[in-house]
Amino acid sequence: MSRTDWEVVIGLEVHTQLSTQSKIFSGASIAFGAEPNVQACAVDIALPGVLPVLNKGAVERAIRFGLAVGATIAPKSVFARKNYFYPDLPKGYQISQYELPVVVGGQIHLLVPDGKGGAYEKVVNLTRAHLEEDAGKSLHEDFHGMTGIDLNRAGTPLLEIVSEPEMSSSAEAVAYAKALHGIVRWIDICDGNMQEGSFRCDANVSVRPRGQKEFGTRREIKNLNSFRFMQQAIDYEIQWQIDLIEDGGKVQQATVLFDSDTGETRAMRSKEDAHDYRYFPDPDLLPLIIDSAWIERVKGELPELPAALSARFQNDFGLSIYDATALTASREVSQFYLDTVAAAGTASAKTCANWVMGEVAARLNKAELDITASPVSALQLAGLVQRIADNTISNAIAKKVFDALWNKEGGDDANAADTIIETQGLKQVTDSGAIEAIIDEVLAANQKSVEEFRAGKEKAFNALVGQCMKASKGKANPAQVNEILKKKLG
Amino acid sequence: MSLSLDEVRHIAKLARLELAEGDLDATQAKLNGIFGLIEEMQAVNTDGVEPMSHPQELAQRLREDKVIETDRRAAYQAIAPQTEAGLYLVPQVIE
Numbered sequence: 001m002s003r004t005d006w007e008v009v010i011g012l013e014v015h016t017q018l019s020t021q022s023k024i025f026s027g028a029s030i031a032f033g034a035e036p037n038v039q040a041c042a043v044d045i046a047l048p049g050v051l052p053v054l055n056k057g058a059v060e061r062a063i064r065f066g067l068a069v070g071a072t073i074a075p076k077s078v079f080a081r082k083n084y085f086y087p088d089l090p091k092g093y094q095i096s097q098y099e100l101p102v103v104v105g106g107q108i109h110l111l112v113p114d115g116k117g118g119a120y121e122k123v124v125n126l127t128r129a130h131l132e133e134d135a136g137k138s139l140h141e142d143f144h145g146m147t148g149i150d151l152n153r154a155g156t157p158l159l160e161i162v163s164e165p166e167m168s169s170s171a172e173a174v175a176y177a178k179a180l181h182g183i184v185r186w187i188d189i190c191d192g193n194m195q196e197g198s199f200r201c202d203a204n205v206s207v208r209p210r211g212q213k214e215f216g217t218r219r220e221i222k223n224l225n226s227f228r229f230m231q232q233a234i235d236y237e238i239q240w241q242i243d244l245i246e247d248g249g250k251v252q253q254a255t256v257l258f259d260s261d262t263g264e265t266r267a268m269r270s271k272e273d274a275h276d277y278r279y280f281p282d283p284d285l286l287p288l289i290i291d292s293a294w295i296e297r298v299k300g301e302l303p304e305l306p307a308a309l310s311a312r313f314q315n316d317f318g319l320s321i322y323d324a325t326a327l328t329a330s331r332e333v334s335q336f337y338l339d340t341v342a343a344a345g346t347a348s349a350k351t352c353a354n355w356v357m358g359e360v361a362a363r364l365n366k367a368e369l370d371i372t373a374s375p376v377s378a379l380q381l382a383g384l385v386q387r388i389a390d391n392t393i394s395n396a397i398a399k400k401v402f403d404a405l406w407n408k409e410g411g412d413d414a415n416a417a418d419t420i421i422e423t424q425g426l427k428q429v430t431d432s433g434a435i436e437a438i439i440d441e442v443l444a445a446n447q448k449s450v451e452e453f454r455a456g457k458e459k460a461f462n463a464l465v466g467q468c469m470k471a472s473k474g475k476a477n478p479a480q481v482n483e484i485l486k487k488k489l490g
Numbered sequence: 491m492s493l494s495l496d497e498v499r500h501i502a503k504l505a506r507l508e509l510a511e512g513d514l515d516a517t518q519a520k521l522n523g524i525f526g527l528i529e530e531m532q533a534v535n536t537d538g539v540e541p542m543s544h545p546q547e548l549a550q551r552l553r554e555d556k557v558i559e560t561d562r563r564a565a566y567q568a569i570a571p572q573t574e575a576g577l578y579l580v581p582q583v584i585e
Binding site: 020021022026027028029035036037038039040041042045047053054055056057058059078083085086087100138139140143145146147148149150151276278281283285286287288289 | 504506543544546548549550551552553554555556557558559561562563566567572574575576577578579580581582583
């Protein structure tokens with residue numbers, strides 16, 4: 001069987017760390033990077049007699065998320081105990097939600113790269129999202145044959161977002177994870193920092209012969225902490241499962257880890273009875289009741305969502321869905337773009353989009369800078385775009401001006417582009433007399449090309465245009481050069 | 491419903507209870523007694539009764555999202571069996 005005879009089924013579980021000040025059930029801080037155990041209070045270390053008290057900020061973030069993805073906010077949800085023994089879980093159970101989660105359903109809209117330079121749209125349905133507490137950290141370096149336990153992370157609020165198994169390639173899984181990452185940052189419920197573990201992805205992967213109704217047996221790849229690793233791990237896992245089945249083997253349900261050094265997935269030693277969690281409602285916590293007034297208030301405080309803004313970019317500015325999606329990847333990018341268009345004028349919206357996604361993104365990426373730290377401000381970029389629009393400079397010269405802006409050659413003012421164009425003499429030559437003079441010179445010096453053109457060689461014309469542009473140091477208006485040159489040769 | 495001895499062993503293991511072979515029969519009898527009680531309760535007709543997750547018909551009170559705890563690590567670690575570099579030490583966990 002070839003690769004195309006197999007169908008891949010992927011579902012994602014994403015643990016997002018909520019951006020609260022304090023823990024989900026205690027008043028200890030969740031700030032990252034503190035000394036071990038200084039942020040682990042009596043509740044977090046499970047001293048006898050302590051009781052959990054639910055953090056309103058965590059619930060409110062769950063509501064924000066539910067509203068942002070068009071889900072149902074459960075009017076009543078219930079916390080349950082998930083029982084297992086591990087030293088970084090001092091209570092012997094994790095407080096989570098099981099039968100009645102706070103967020104039910106919802107959808108994520110994606111644009112998936114098709115690998116051929118294009119992209120296609122896809123909708124992934126969400127199963128649920130539920131609130132739970134994080135565990136502590138086990139440090140397995142050798143402490144005289146002992147394991148070290150840091151409980152600072154214990155009790156950190158998480159929203160676990162579970163998708164339906166509706167993705168069929170690593171590209172779709174990554175597009176989903178990126179879209180979700182964009183949303184949780186957009187609505188400000190999670191900082192999205194994958195290195196610090198604020199956004200952790202588990203991928204459930206299975207394969208089945210194309211056309212088969214039943215799902216194949218899945219393996220769960222744990223803790224994918226970058227989009228690149230996610231792609232690599234899923235691709236490796238898919239091929240591994242296909243090879244195994246084609247060689248007559250059977251996939252066993254398992255939890256696997258991705259080794260980024262070898263690029264392989266390998267099964268973790270299965271914790272015996274790990275899946276026998278014996279969930280039951282936590283008697284320490286009453287049902288969580290969310291009334292419609294609370295939901296309405298949160299709705300009123302939500303920012304314009306990326307999907308709505310993307311639609312506005314398409315309708316009002318005539319952008320393609322691809323451009324509109326790229327420009328709504330984060331609030332910072334969309335704000336930069338909106339500021340640029342506001343100053344440059346709506347007529348230049350498409351040009352602004354090309355610059356923000358093109359030159360600006362590329363330079364920021366290379367310099368490893370966030371758009372909020374861009375050396376070229378939105379207003380300065382708008383100043384540049386305006387000079388392209390009014391034909392003061394050509395596109396080729398605009399790149400030069402942008403470089404100068406980036407290097408602060410025009411200072412920090414909004415009109416820096418004008419300063420650069422003025423002081424460096426980059427204004428486009430549109431005076432036909434001047435252009436004619438340049439063309440005459442070029443023609444005189446390139447008689448060979450002229451003859452070739454007259455003999456029917458079209459390419460010779462382009463060579464002559466190039467010579468004229470070069471002679472004008474790129475400043476001649478290319479359209480005018482074309483026109484006048486044609487006349488002279490015609 | 492009655493539990494097999496293997497199920498009793500499994501439950502004990504999940505609860506991290508060490509049961510001597512000699513205690514298995516007595517434990518099985520006690521657990522089966524509990525299941526007997528549950529069976530009696532299941533005879534009650536509960537059609538149309540919404541399951542409750544808590545005996546009290548109340549809503550969870552919520553806490554404002556504020557940090558109110560201070561660092562009391564030294565006090566907590568004073569009663570821990572073993573600590574080092576701010577960490578609680580436990581017998582080696584092998585993944």
